[in-house]
Amino acid sequence: MADSSSFQRLQHQIALVTGGSSGIGAGVAKAMAAEGATVIVNYAHSAEEAQEVVAAITEKGGKAVAIKADVSKEDEVLAMFDQIREQFQTLHILVNNSGIQQDSTFLEMTLEKWQKVIDVNLTGQFLCAREAAREFVRRGPQPDVSKATGKIICMSSVHEVIPWAGHVNYATSKGGIMQLMKSMAQELAPHKIRVNSIGPGAIKTPINHEAWETPEAAEKLLTLIPYGRIGEPQDIGDVAVWLASDEADYVTGTTIFADGGMTLYPGFADNG
Numbered sequence: 321m322a323d324s325s326s327f328q329r330l331q332h333q334i335a336l337v338t339g340g341s342s343g344i345g346a347g348v349a350k351a352m353a354a355e356g357a358t359v360i361v362n363y364a365h366s367a368e369e370a371q372e373v374v375a376a377i378t379e380k381g382g383k384a385v386a387i388k389a390d391v392s393k394e395d396e397v398l399a400m401f402d403q404i405r406e407q408f409q410t411l412h413i414l415v416n417n418s419g420i421q422q423d424s425t426f427l428e429m430t431l432e433k434w435q436k437v438i439d440v441n442l443t444g445q446f447l448c449a450r451e452a453a454r455e456f457v458r459r460g461p462q463p464d465v466s467k468a469t470g471k472i473i474c475m476s477s478v479h480e481v482i483p484w485a486g487h488v489n490y491a492t493s494k495g496g497i498m499q500l501m502k503s504m505a506q507e508l509a510p511h512k513i514r515v516n517s518i519g520p521g522a523i524k525t526p527i528n529h530e531a532w533e534t535p536e537a538a539e540k541l542l543t544l545i546p547y548g549r550i551g552e553p554q555d556i557g558d559v560a561v562w563l564a565s566d567e568a569d570y571v572t573g574t575t576i577f578a579d580g581g582m583t584l585y586p587g588f589a590d591n592g
């Protein structure tokens with residue numbers, strides 16, 4: 321963590337991390353707080369987990385609060401943004417991170433599972449991004465704080481481009497996020513709002529614990545990762561900080577894959 325006397329890249333900025341209470345979201349929340357941002361750790365279910373992330377941040381001298389909202393519910397998203405404005409006056413960074421998996425073969429996929437994943441992963445990103453963009457436009461530029469008027473980071477996945485049998489609802493939500501992100505980036509650029517995605521590969525979090533928690537599973541997973549290690553939430557936190565910072569001021573409308581090479585078709589390394 322950067323100590324408070326050194327330059328911090330997100331100083332004086334308010335950042336909302338949806339699903340900041342666990343996994344990649346918790347990693348992003350901590351990384352942004354370490355760079356001076358005041359972080360709102362959004363959570364849908366576990367206040368306890370969210371408080372643990374808040375405590376981890378404040379123990380290191382950072383600033384964070386937890387706010388409950390289910391990102392797929394419009395009234396809850398609106399209430400969360402009202403609360404943010406009341407407590408912090410405005411917002412500078414949205415990390416659209418909340419995401420779930422509800423896996424099933426295609427033949428067995430229920431409408432309920434399909435809808436739930438689309439609601440949280442895709443509609444949730446739409447609702448939060450719309451409210452964040454409205455707030456950025458309402459507040460207008462603050463050049464002393466950041467070059468861009470606002471920054472939106474969408475948590476996508478390698479499955480934005482890699483099809484995923486047995487996970488069609490999830491892969492579809494991530495493919496949708498790509499066009500949501502790019503279309504927003506195009507429309508919001510004149511407002512000096514930057515919109516980008518991060519496409520994580522296999523990161524050690526609760527969402528995919530079955531894929532890495534036994535040595536056999538981890539070995540199989542590593543065949544998909546040319547760089548030879550499973551990712552950590554901090555890997556994604558580091559990318560998110562950079563994307564939100566002025567160092568990335570000319571970057572908008574793009575996905576940065578942070579995946580140890582998973583999108584490089586590793587199966588072709590010795591075949592084809």
Ligand code: BGC
Pocket residue numbers: 421476477478479520521522523527528531
């Ligand atoms: C999924 C993980 C998976 C990874 C690589 C992520 O988007 O949530 O379950 O391990 O992609 O396949």
